Amino acid sequence: MSAPAVLYHFAFHPGSRTARLALGEARVEFGEELVKPWEDDCPVIDLNPSGMPPVLTVTEKGKTLTLCEIDAILGWIEDRSKGDVLMPADIAERAEARRLTSWFNRRFIDEVDAVLLHERMEKPLLRLGPPEARMLREGRDALRTHLAMFEALAAGREWLAGRRLSQADLIAAGHLSVLDYFGEITWASYPALKTWYSKLKSRPCFRPLLTDRFPGVHPATWYADLDF
């Protein structure tokens, strides 16, 4: 079943992480091209009109399929696996997985990533100066609100969307694992979410993410521990 697939990704971009997790869960073998989306000669510019990773190219029978954006990659994985890897069979859980997908794609990115990851990650990468205390505080306040909501979900369910793992878990893990690298998540305050994260972290698909290193920033001491 393995296709000559190549994933263009940036290791600390949440959607790129979700792509790696989803390909790992589906046991799709893939080569990797590490890209820097902020550089003028980033190869993703020629592949995706948005200029952003993740992009997956799949060459089969001499024809190359280019999958741009995480939604296209998740959809392709689900289509080829006939609907049993990333989406639950239950109709209500499918709706919940899609609601949470939208939640991350808009609310979480706007309120948390665009503030906190901008200060902690983009500013050093783009040499935009030191983080601003006011913005860090705003991003952390928003993160706490979101985490409290995820804690409530995790407390009542096996996985975020219901009884089985879904793309919602992998999308959540893409975002939260970057924030965890930067030490932004106080897991002790969210015990059910911590259990959920520890289950995800133990899956084989997660291993490669634990060895990622950001230039000039050591990961939180617990980042790579399965027992954190």
Next chain:
Amino acid sequence: MSAPAVLYHFAFHPGSRTARLALGEARVEFGEELVKPWEDDCPVIDLNPSGMPPVLTVTEKGKTLTLCEIDAILGWIEDRSKGDVLMPADIAERAEARRLTSWFNRRFIDEVDAVLLHERMEKPLLRLGPPEARMLREGRDALRTHLAMFEALAAGREWLAGRRLSQADLIAAGHLSVLDYFGEITWASYPALKTWYSKLKSRPCFRPLLTDRFPGVHPATWYADLDF
């Protein structure tokens, strides 16, 4: 096949319009609850954690399924119709439909809706004062860039994602039809896109949108014309 479905929507919210178009295409009969998402007692607050329309409730066999956000509604329609209404069968066209879905969900909303619809629509609704000339200019410049890109797609294809109608067309129509109501689209500059829009506008699913009226703003003179 008709289910007792109720759509909670706001007539000039792009995602709400896409929901109406998609339900129409799929011939799902539905009742309507017109909501004002900016009001404290909006019934959507109790249904969707984001507080935003569209939300579709479907009651079958005494059980109510709540579908929050346009992606969940589109996914439910596709699931129940066994994959032949909103998504093409071709693998590359499926990927393109998903790429364009992401494009509208992030880039178009951020660069056009959040600027131009904020000035023209949200400000009067929320009594935030008159539109700012600088913001109108910025939103219109961004809109032209997006329209030029859609024109290039429409010039080479039957529909935006390829040879057949897909959710990408209905999502695009949700956004562009609101901007068209406010007279923001100079169709003569985008002949291929105009042909595409005229094909969509002639479909039965589109009719209800053409009778919508925004308080205090007449639609563009061509808004409801099938031959514009």
